Amino acid sequence: MRKIAVFTGARAEYGLLYWIIKGIQESPNAELQLYVGGMHLSPEFGYTIDQIVADGFNITEKMEFLLSSDSPVGITKSLGLALITAAEVLDRNKPDLLVLLGDRFESMALAQASMVACVPVAHIHGGETTEGLIDEAIRHSITKMSHIHFTATDEYSKRVIQLGEQPSKVFNFGAPGIDSIVKLSLMDKVTLSESISFDITSPYFMVTYHPVTLEHLGSVDSLNNLIQVLELYPDYQLVITYPNADTHGRKLIEILDAFKKIS
Structure with missing residues (x-):
């Protein structure tokens, strides 16, 4: 074997x-x-x-x-x-x-x-x-x-x-x-909404940001630019995924946490 x-x-x-x-x-x-x-x-x-x-x-x-x-x-x-x-x-x-x-x-x-x-x-x-x-x-x-x-x-x-x-x-x-x-057995919208405490029947954006790891702090600047764009759509809910353990990843998490508090 x-x-x-x-x-x-x-x-x-x-x-x-x-x-x-x-x-x-x-x-x-x-x-x-x-x-x-x-x-x-x-x-x-x-x-x-x-x-x-x-x-x-x-x-x-x-x-x-x-x-x-x-x-x-x-x-x-x-x-x-x-x-x-x-x-x-x-x-x-x-x-x-x-x-x-x-x-x-x-x-x-x-x-x-x-x-x-x-x-x-x-x-x-x-x-x-x-x-x-x-x-x-x-x-x-x-x-x-x-x-x-x-x-x-x-x-x-x-x-x-x-x-x-x-x-x-x-x-x-x-x-x-x-x-x-x-x-996979997929959930219906109601079950999924309840499981994550988030109403997906209302308009929302699903956001995953992949940093440019070969640019010095370029990923931080780009994420800040992305957040500025998202702020132009106040009627939309947001689901944003965290980054992996990559270069400057914790700085990106810090920025996302701060954005969550004010949004």
Whole structure:
């Protein structure tokens, strides 16, 4: 039986990985190893490991490495701690394959440790591009350290192959998030409104801001500009998501909290 490990370090990434993790868990030919770390273990970001447990998954390893700092130095130190922790986790569990998704710095640390430990990596969502963010360099770096590639479109498959990966190891199976669209039981508007104490039957904006991480404090200025625009629509309610543990992320949270108090 193959030991297949899956790493998740962020709430959004876990949502995309959910059905993959569930499929491995239910497979008679695989033993699931679930490594959970990063923001999942941080009360500041909702301690979302509780959701993973509530979903019925047994957690093999809790990986503590995230510092309470959003400076470039703090993020880099978290990356270093993640690499050290990953080396120890892989040595203890000796998986036959590690599944990684996307472009987070935490996942890059797992890829680096796996490369040195000769653990094959299956990478999901490679070949994509993101202008102005560290995500693109991290994503392509993970691609080069991986052995099997599951892309979301033919265009992304071609880009992975252009990076020098073997065409026979690149598979376009689409975006795993589509599984949730097909399989999830959706709430009606009334139930959803009650569950989040927010009336979605009235006009509202759903806002998710992705900071430009390669600009020094550019993300802060851009968020302030976005808030100025939102203030032009006082008749609309707002649902705004918090940022991840990225550079200057806590400053963005501070700005959003201040906006919430006055809006």
